[in-house]
Amino acid sequence: MASLLRTTLDVSARLAPGLAGAPAFALFVRPLGRPRLRPEEAEVMAQARTGRMLVRGIPVTTYRWGDGERPVLLVHGWSSRASRFAGFVEALRAEGRTVVAFDAPGHGESGGRASTVRDYREIISRLHAEYGDFSTVLAHSVGVLAGLFSLRDGVRADRVIGIGGIAEFGYLLDQFRARLGVGEAVERVLRSHIERRVFPGEADIWQRLDATRGPADRQMPILLIHDVDDDVADPAQSRAIAAAHGSRARLIETSGLGHRRILADRRVIAEAVEFAVSPPPPPSPESSESSESSATSPSSRPSDARASAVAR
Known part of the structure; x- marks a missing residue:
């Protein structure tokens, strides 16, 4: 099943990128399970x-x-x-x-x-x-x-x-690719889908999703x-x-x-x-950074x- 999914995404991303974005995104945004409340956490949460x-x-x-x-x-x-x-x-x-x-x-x-x-x-x-x-x-x-x-x-x-x-954010995309074993074409369509559907009209989204740029x-x-x-x-x-x-x-x-x-x-x-x-x-001068x-x-x-x- 995993091999079929990987092949399907890879082929779709190369031949029909407009159709591959949605299924890749659906996999990307779904958590890997839903952990349960642990007994030692219950009292605090109550x-x-x-x-x-x-x-x-x-x-x-x-x-x-x-x-x-x-x-x-x-x-x-x-x-x-x-x-x-x-x-x-x-x-x-x-x-x-x-x-x-x-x-x-x-x-x-x-x-x-x-x-x-x-x-x-x-x-x-x-x-x-x-x-x-x-x-x-x-x-x-x-x-x-x-x-x-x-x-x-x-x-x-x-x-x-x-x-x-x-x-x-790019690190998350790298992990996603590694986990599924898919190629760069899948990442390209996934990035495009995120830009168009998740952050439409937001400029410089990839820079703002990088905590190492512009504190x-x-x-x-x-x-x-x-x-x-x-x-x-x-x-x-x-x-x-x-x-x-x-x-x-x-x-x-x-x-x-x-x-x-x-x-x-x-x-x-x-x-x-x-x-x-x-x-x-106390505030430090900019030059001290x-x-x-x-x-x-x-x-x-x-x-x-x-x-x-x-x-x-």
């Missing part, structure tokens, strides 16, 4: 005040813990859900912070079977309109790309935390945490974000946690929450007995 919004006619579930201003926004990754941030919610609430989150279409408790970066952007923008500026945007995987994309389009936050982040806010500090054993998002993605944002970015690399278990690591959670609740640094990222000292890096952080 404490949330849930809400609903419609995105493309699809019911989207939102969550809120607390009633304070300038909440922390959580943005989950692909084939994931907001509940995976349960440990972060507990730690942030212990610091008195209000937290908001959502399940994107096709994820968690939301409806639908597919989701796009545009959906993420719309949800984040509407939460921003409802709750005001965020104190922190804390995101994982594709959520990092979506969060930074939204910040370029008017959403405001004091700081960003990206865990196992994706820097550029949204030149004063906003960024913490990046990425595991060197991540088999989903290449650590080079976070390194590229760090390099693009210069001295405002701090990159921490762990090992042995992978792409998903990193969200449950106690030291990673502690490091992220400490960054989220710390006072904002550099292409190098800093790393924490060995004693403060998130790690466990099996894995130590590596500064790159």
Whole structure:
């Protein structure tokens, strides 16, 4: 079946590109399964005040813990859900912070079977309109790309935390091609479909979907945490974000946690929450921006007995 699908897409993309875009896109935007709520996440999620919004006619579930201003926004990754941030919610609430989150279409408790970066952007923008500026945007995987994309389009936050982040949309297309084993022709028709159907009339969309180009806010500090054993998002993605944002970015690399278990690591959670609740640094002159990222000292890096952080 996989071989037949691959051949069909490849042939269609070469001979009838106008017809190949829709089926390729349908595969591209469909999550790889819908993970269930884990028992250890249930209590935290039960404490949330849930809400609903419609995105493309699809019911989207939102969550809120607390009633304070300038909440922390959580943005989950692909084939994931907001509940995976349960440990972060507990730690942030212990610091008195209000937290908001959502399940994107096709994820968690939301409806639908597919989701796009545009959906993420719309949800984040509407939460921003409802709750005001965020104190922190804390995101994982594709959520990092979506969060930074939204910040370029008017959403405001004091700081960003990206865990196992994706820097550029083109990387997602490369992964899609590799997973299906299809050729460049499929990517070309997929790009064309995205331009015409997902972002019609939006200029420079590929530049804006690349977090390494033109940082949204030149004063906003960024913490990046990425595991060197991540088999989903290449650590080079976070390194590229760090390099693009210069001295405002701090990159921490762990090992042995992978792409998903990193969200449950106690030291990673502690490091992220400490960054989220710390006072904002004074504005730095534009001239102080550099292409190098800093790393924490060995004693403060998130790690466990099996894995130590590596500064790159």
